[in-house]
Amino acid sequence: MPKPLSSLFSREKPQTLSFEEYYRKWFKTLKKTHLPLIQRALSSSSSHTLLYSHIDLVLQHFLAYYDTLDLATSKENLPHLLFPSWRNSLEIPFLFLGDLHPYLFINLLRSFLDQENRQETEEEEEKNTCRVVVVGLDRPWQVVMAWKNVSKHLMNHIDQIECGLRLMVPALTGRIKKIQGGFLGRIAEDWVDDSDGKRERIKKAMEEEMEEMVSVFMDANRLRKSVITEIISGLSVYQAALFLESLAQFLVGLREQEVLGEFKRCNIPIRDK
Structure with missing residues (x-):
């Protein structure tokens, strides 16, 4: 007896190595090992060589995560990677195709520049009112001054990354819409068709859609990796x-x-128009 069509849409978790388990271990290492390591290095007079080694260690930790995410990507695992149950309600708004939105990285970088501009304005105001504010005493002078007088070369580098994102992100979104539109069109056509082979055609359409979505998902991961790597390549130590x-x-x-x-305790009142 053939299986019902509803079985084709099953979201039952495949019996594979749980990426959720990997993510929990990866996150624990980030929080307990790598973050304290780089914080100690920034708060001490570490040599450039030592600081470079710490930077590479943390960078490789992020890149290894996306490499592993690629390895976990398959038609069977994709639904669970696109809608990760291990992400909480605070993380979900920052996701794009199952993981951090590529814009987040460049926006985070921009926040350093914006903060520096605000500090310069405040310092100028403090001078005008004959007051002095001393900041960053817990870190070496080189760290405190890291974002002072950002070079034109770096600004151009940031602009180029942003330009690439403005092209790539809409392109990925466009591919998703095209895949979904084509899939829904084929399903709608076959759903009302009572001819032989209906189940096989629907199954084939689903498999082809998932193959295309796997490709888009992996391209999104490559974009995330590329953005992080490009950002680091243009920065000082x-x-x-x-x-x-x-x-x-x-x-x-x-x-x-x-x-x-x-x-979770934040309640936003609904206002009547």
Whole structure:
């Protein structure tokens, strides 16, 4: 007796190595090992060589995550990777195709520049009112001054990355719409068709859609890896360390129970028009 068509849409978790388990271990290493490591390096007078080694260690930790995510990607696993159950309600808004939106990395980088511009304005105002504010005493002078007088070369580098994102992200979104539109069109056509082979045609359409979605998902991962790598390649040693520290702090912060609890307790009133 043939299986019902509803069985084709089963979301039963495949019996493979759980990526959720890998992510929990990866996150624990990021929080307990790599973040404290780079924070200590930034708060001490570490040599460039030592700081470079710490930067590479943290960078490779992020890149290894996306390499593993690629290896876990298959037609069977894709539904669970696109809608990861291990992400909490604070993390979900920052996801694009199952993981961090590529814009997040460049926006995080931009935040350093925006913060520096604000500090310069505040310092100028403090001078005008004859007051002095001393910041960053817990870190070496080179770290505190890392974002002062950013070079034109770096600004051009950031602009180029953003330009690439403005092309690639809409292209990925367009591919998704095209895949879904084609799939729904084929399903609608076959769903009302009572001829022989209906089940096989629907199954084939689903398999082809999943193959195409796997390709899009992996391209999104490559884009994320590329953006992180391109950002680090254009930064100085202190800038790169601060960026990776901030990225790690952001991910850790989204999973802090106190922050998550505050988010869950936040009630937004519905206003009548």
